[in-house]
């Protein structure tokens with residue numbers, strides 16, 4: 430599989446090597462827990478391409494076994510439909526009219542130096558599978574402007590409609606309204622096509638979830654992002670995923686999710702656990718920016734993950750639920766971190 434990625438010419442990447450996703454990352458015997466519907470065309474293709482030893486164990490009921498799996502199954506169908514409507518060649522043309530890319534990691538580093546606190550990626554999120562609707566009266570532009578005024582360095586904008594009530598229109602509206610913070614397109618990326626799509630809608634960064642993607646895809650998609658000038662936040666949840674991701678030399682930006690996306694359990698000590706010992710040493714040596722994600726509500730939580738070694742935090746629920754999200758940012762850090770404060 431290593432060879433597959435290495436001889437693909439980067440500029441013409443159009444889709445992920447599906448067999449590796451289905452056979453490696455999603456194979457329960459390899460420690461991942463995801464699978465795709467056995468009826469999906471990609472799965473049929475994948476099974477044809479896999480050797481017998483690599484075949485995923487059958488999912489007898491052919492139903493998703495957890496929410497992450499359900500999201501990915503749905504995304505697979507959605508992306509296939511979107512690609513039919515807008516093939517890559519026309520998407521690439523649309524990139525000429527996309528707004529310029531902004532430096533996502535640079536903005537986090539600058540905020541960290543300015544405030545001495547982790548740079549904030551503030552999440553524009555109406556709802557989530559674990560928490561339901563977080564904010565009834567949801568105006569994405571108003572929320573984004575309030576976060577920016579409050580001192581957020583960057584924003585994370587949910588693009589998934591079915592499970593998070595997000596949209597690409599929200600991301601474009603935020604950019605069009607003049608918000609300067611670089612934008613992370615918070616989407617479940619399973620195809621390189623989605624990266625071009627996100628860029629065409631004004632994204633400056635994308636998220637790759639290690640639980641969903643095999644190493645080769647992470648490497649390959651990271652290269653595409655680099656070529657497009659975008660940042661790639663690679664998300665891990667446990668030691669095994671962290672070790673896999675640290676094995677990919679292109680990775681320079683890692684998110685540690687304190688939420689288990691299969692069980693929804695949240696534990697912020699996960700960030701500390703994954704940054705201890707040799708892993709932390711390597712991260713410091715390579716100057717990788719680490720983001721603490723999920724379950725952060727108080728200044729003590731922020732201090733805890735900062736002490737563990739993060740340079741940035743990704744926060745949704747605790748600030749999006751505030752009637753005044755600008756004040757919510759100050760409440761989260763226990764002080765005013767806006768530009769006017771320093």
Ligand SMILES: O=C(O)c1ccccc1NCC(=O)[C@H](O)[C@H](O)COP(=O)(O)O
Pocket residue numbers: 496497552554557558559560686688690693722723724725743744745746747
């Ligand atoms: O939050 C969920 O229910 C969820 C379910 C399945 C996949 C991803 C999910 N959430 C993404 C995130 O982890 C959060 O949006 C993000 O880290 C912010 O977390 P929080 O501050 O706790 O809202």
